[in-house]
Amino acid sequence: VKESNAQDKAGFAAAVQEAAGYLASSRPTAVNLFWALKRVQQAVAAAATDDVAALKELVLKEALAIRDEDEAMCRAIGEHGAALLNDAAAVLTHCNAGTLATARYGTALAPVYTLAARGKVLKVFADETRPLLQGARLTAWELHQAGIPVTLITDNMAATVMARGWVQAVTVGADRITANGDVANKIGTYGVAILAREHGIPFYVAAPASTFDLSLASGDQIPIEERDPAEVSHFGLRPIAPEGISIFNPAFDVTPYRYVTAIITEKGVIRPPYKQNIARALSGESRGY
């Protein structure tokens, strides 16, 4: 978009739309991306100028505003979530929804960072999160950098960690939340939610308002991206499974709302019944998905 040769607003808006369409096609499941792209497009549409240089400036300004709001949003999630985790000694998280995935504090880890800044350091158990190992490569790294004690486990060890009483809460991010409170997030989240409930451990989803998609009534309407089987069958270039077998590689799953103890947003903590409380918490917002 920055390099666009468009001569007027219509041409530039078309270039923005093309770029947005390309970016939107990258991942079907997460909805914040669509929200941010739409917001930039709307800013261009609403502009009262035909000057392309000014429109480019506007796009940059809008993107930076989104980033700044993202940082403020993460901080607000951290504040609201800190109250929920205040009595925990350790939490378990899945995938990465921290500093590396967002501006500043992240979502799932924001309450942990907020508490650490207040001098209360929680331990974090990080699921490695196969197949792409975001927990091992990103979550463990950023927590360790921040001086927060992190213990890495394989995904299938979460149940045993819970059974031993080592974690008092689970906190994860979200890629899309539907009107009824169903949560799409990284593959494996649904299983962790079931295990948490079975062990009487609260399961918290931390996500900004832009993650909610009120156009969908429930999670079974969320498209689930399936990715290259080689992510499972190979480790880098090295095969770890025989050739010729089938592989199922969904990148996300849907956690039904009944497993979710609360959703932590920048606007506050949303609890069941979700349908009413989500609508109320987000009211006044014009999201326009």
Added chain:
Amino acid sequence: VKESNAQDKAGFAAAVQEAAGYLASSRPTAVNLFWALKRVQQAVAAAATDDVAALKELVLKEALAIRDEDEAMCRAIGEHGAALLNDAAAVLTHCNAGTLATARYGTALAPVYTLAARGKVLKVFADETRPLLQGARLTAWELHQAGIPVTLITDNMAATVMARGWVQAVTVGADRITANGDVANKIGTYGVAILAREHGIPFYVAAPASTFDLSLASGDQIPIEERDPAEVSHFGLRPIAPEGISIFNPAFDVTPYRYVTAIITEKGVIRPPYKQNIARALSGESRGY
């Protein structure tokens, strides 16, 4: 033991005991190994000869007898389990308890092989089973070799496979089963058992009588082997996690009996209440752990 220079029965028995002690020290959790070692030692103790060559022959004979009985045992488990899986179109399994882990048919997979031999081919979903990937490297391989359609998934995809209604049963092996029916098996089994119950899917444990340890009242008395953190933090020699973090790497977990739908043994299918029914099924056996 074959190369022992012992001159008499006492010396040879000491050599057998030393070898058995070494082998027993290899893994603390599985109990069949201890059972087989004890059985060989008892055969030597009961022998009425001082001739070391004859005693060596006896050890070999006993080992081969155990192998043949193992094969017959796997076939019997296959027969008993086939009746339970007859109406299933697909099953999910964790780790490897098939041909590669036993003599012939295996335990967890024996019913699948038995049904296949009868012309009824089930689909199998194989958890890859981190960290050592027995599901990807062994289970997927042996099923594919046998012409049974296998779909490999990462461990954290099991819940989604169940939610989609793709499997009608779970079948796993066991390393030790206590008097109350608690089951120690490869790490991750406990989580799969919880997920199965949550989805109303029967959870079957297939294991020979030698897996039962009636000297232990419940699973919390089973020692759980913890292994090298590098199994989790590295892939081969390649690091996949930052240095300096903690890693928890238990090789097994314990599934409480209440999650186990039935235990398939060579003596028949054992159902709850386990305490009475295990004792009854194994009565007449002198196991002498």
